[in-house]
Amino acid sequence: MNETLIQIIWLAVKVGFAVMFGLNIAGLLGWVERKQSAVMQDRVGANRADIFGITILGLFHPIADALKMLTKEDFVPAKVHKPFHGLAPVIALGFGMLCLAALPFGGTVSVAGRLWDLQPIASPVSLLFVLGLLSIGVHGIVMAGYASGSNYGLLGGLRAAAQMISYEVCLGAALAGAMFIYGTLDLQQAVIWQGHLIHGWLPAWGIFLQPLGFILFLTAGAAVTKRTPFDLPEGESEIVGYHVEYSGMKFGMFLMTDFIESIVISGIIVAVFLGGWQIPYVQLTGLVGGVLMVVSFSVKTLFILLLLMQIRWTLPRFRFDQVLDLGWKNILPLCLLNFIVTVWGVYLWR
Amino acid sequence: MAITVRSVKRPEHNFSERIYLVEVWKGLLITFRHLFVNLARHTVRALGVKSGQPGAVTIQYPEDPAVLGHRARTRHRLLKRQDGSPRCTACLLCETICPAKCIHITAEDSPDVMVEKRAKTFDIDLGLCIFCGYCAEACPVDAIHMDANKVELSSYDRKSLIWTISDMMGDTPKDPAATT
Numbered sequence: 001m002n003e004t005l006i007q008i009i010w011l012a013v014k015v016g017f018a019v020m021f022g023l024n025i026a027g028l029l030g031w032v033e034r035k036q037s038a039v040m041q042d043r044v045g046a047n048r049a050d051i052f053g054i055t056i057l058g059l060f061h062p063i064a065d066a067l068k069m070l071t072k073e074d075f076v077p078a079k080v081h082k083p084f085h086g087l088a089p090v091i092a093l094g095f096g097m098l099c100l101a102a103l104p105f106g107g108t109v110s111v112a113g114r115l116w117d118l119q120p121i122a123s124p125v126s127l128l129f130v131l132g133l134l135s136i137g138v139h140g141i142v143m144a145g146y147a148s149g150s151n152y153g154l155l156g157g158l159r160a161a162a163q164m165i166s167y168e169v170c171l172g173a174a175l176a177g178a179m180f181i182y183g184t185l186d187l188q189q190a191v192i193w194q195g196h197l198i199h200g201w202l203p204a205w206g207i208f209l210q211p212l213g214f215i216l217f218l219t220a221g222a223a224v225t226k227r228t229p230f231d232l233p234e235g236e237s238e239i240v241g242y243h244v245e246y247s248g249m250k251f252g253m254f255l256m257t258d259f260i261e262s263i264v265i266s267g268i269i270v271a272v273f274l275g276g277w278q279i280p281y282v283q284l285t286g287l288v289g290g291v292l293m294v295v296s297f298s299v300k301t302l303f304i305l306l307l308l309m310q311i312r313w314t315l316p317r318f319r320f321d322q323v324l325d326l327g328w329k330n331i332l333p334l335c336l337l338n339f340i341v342t343v344w345g346v347y348l349w350r
Numbered sequence: 351m352a353i354t355v356r357s358v359k360r361p362e363h364n365f366s367e368r369i370y371l372v373e374v375w376k377g378l379l380i381t382f383r384h385l386f387v388n389l390a391r392h393t394v395r396a397l398g399v400k401s402g403q404p405g406a407v408t409i410q411y412p413e414d415p416a417v418l419g420h421r422a423r424t425r426h427r428l429l430k431r432q433d434g435s436p437r438c439t440a441c442l443l444c445e446t447i448c449p450a451k452c453i454h455i456t457a458e459d460s461p462d463v464m465v466e467k468r469a470k471t472f473d474i475d476l477g478l479c480i481f482c483g484y485c486a487e488a489c490p491v492d493a494i495h496m497d498a499n500k501v502e503l504s505s506y507d508r509k510s511l512i513w514t515i516s517d518m519m520g521d522t523p524k525d526p527a528a529t530t
Contacts, residue, residue, distance in 0.1 A: 036385065038406075039384075039385055039388045039389055039392070039405070039406075040381045040382075040384045040385040040388070041384070042384065042388060042405075042406050042407045042408070043406050043407075043408050044405075044406045044408055044410065215371065310378060310381060310382060310385070311374070311378065313381065314374075314377045314378055314380075314381045315374060315377065
């Protein structure tokens with residue numbers, strides 16, 4: 001078969017997998033969120049939606065949700081800026097989904113006499129690619145608040161702009177140390193670097209080399225996904241936030257954005273701090289190796305998602321000044337300190 | 351009168367509380383413990399061990415019956431004398447005190463010479479009743495109680511919410527959900 005054709009088909013398959021991965025996990029996260037919060041609060045959780053009397057632990061509730069969102073009236077208030085009002089959820093969700101395509105789901109395996117790269121979009125700057133697209137997603141939120149023609153929406157948009165731009169800075173700064181150690185901005189290369197063992201027994205994962213960076217990135221990441229300890233842009237108890245004028249599937253897309261962003265953040269954490277698709281002490285080759293790589297990456301991502309979900313249901317919400325103080329006065333200086341210490345450490349080590 | 355000024359002492363935080371991470375970790379430990387303990391209990395019960403502890407403190411209401419306290423104030427009940435006649439002497443005290451005006455009594459002469467009157471009809475409109483319990487308090491002959499321990503009173507029309515004397519004495523079993 002034609003070489004170019006194979007490349008194009010393989011690329012389409014990989015990107016399709018990334019999108020399906022994101023959409024399915026995001027749908028499932030709605031169920032996980034309900035059930036996990038219910039079980040940890042000694043409740044049972046949503047378990048009523050059934051098809052012919054079969055409920056399977058409430059797994060039909062996400063489907064019922066999606067059906068409801070899709071069939072609901074898409075009400076557009078008279079005073080909104082129509083084009084921007086419609087464009088905002090597309091930008092928020094679309095750029096979140098694009099980030100997924102640059103995550104390294106697996107390395108390069110050789111099957112049937114060919115090399116197959118399992119990262120959908122390979123790029124020497126894939127980390128910048130992901131962080132950049134994540135930042136563009138903020139525009140969707142701000143646009144939604146601005147285009148709503150509602151003061152509540154505008155307040156939510158302003159909060160989103162202030163909070164998320166602050167934490168984008170921390171997000172990048174928290175990764176600086178790890179990137180200096182790996183000497184690359186390519187997520188794939190970073191994962192490959194983490195494959196070796198320190199002193200022959202400790203996997204060289206980012207979490208062991210950069211424990212402070214990991215905690216800072218986890219915090220900043222949780223803030224960027226704007227879920228509960230940091231859900232000021234939404235603020236459902238006081239302003240209802242940037243999506244106050246949205247209904248139907250447009251609202252659903254904003255809900256989806258939060259989940260997709262959680263997946264992206266978890267993916268970056270796994271790739272940079274948890275060794276990506278690597279399984280310690282195991283050499284992954286061939287078809288089985290390729291499958292194991294994707295499974296390993298997915299399991300680690302789900303683990304981080306569970307942790308984020310647990311944090312979301314454990315911590316009370318911050319006040320807005322506390323959020324900004326935490327970002328600018330605590331996390332950013334610690335990020336810079338972490339970077340300086342890392343640079344000196346690497347310099348002295350060599 | 352002088353203004354009262356009360357100074358509230360702010361709680362002092364030590365270092366580990368101020369950096370918050372340790373406190374976050376403590377909170378996560380609690381919620382994770384609940385999560386895994388409850389998951390294990392759910393699993394044990396799903397595997398068929400009915401003696402295992404329940405994983406949730408909530409009740410799945412329509413399937414499992416609602417558990418009411420012994421002293422819960424619920425639907426009215428009219429009491430009988432030893433010979434089976436209603437204790438009510440139609441004094442109208444309950445009708446008078448009822449703030450919702452949901453009790454309607456018509457009196458008639460009693461065949462018993464020791465009792466002056468008895469209730470000919472005694473209707474309570476449970477659609478109007480606010481379950482305040484004043485009727486049970488006001489009754490001088492202890493004829494009306496609010497301890498039937500039944501709370502499932504919903505009905506498809508308002509008429510079937512009017513309970514008569516025989517309904518409340520338990521002589522005619524009444525299915526509140528049945529339409530008339």
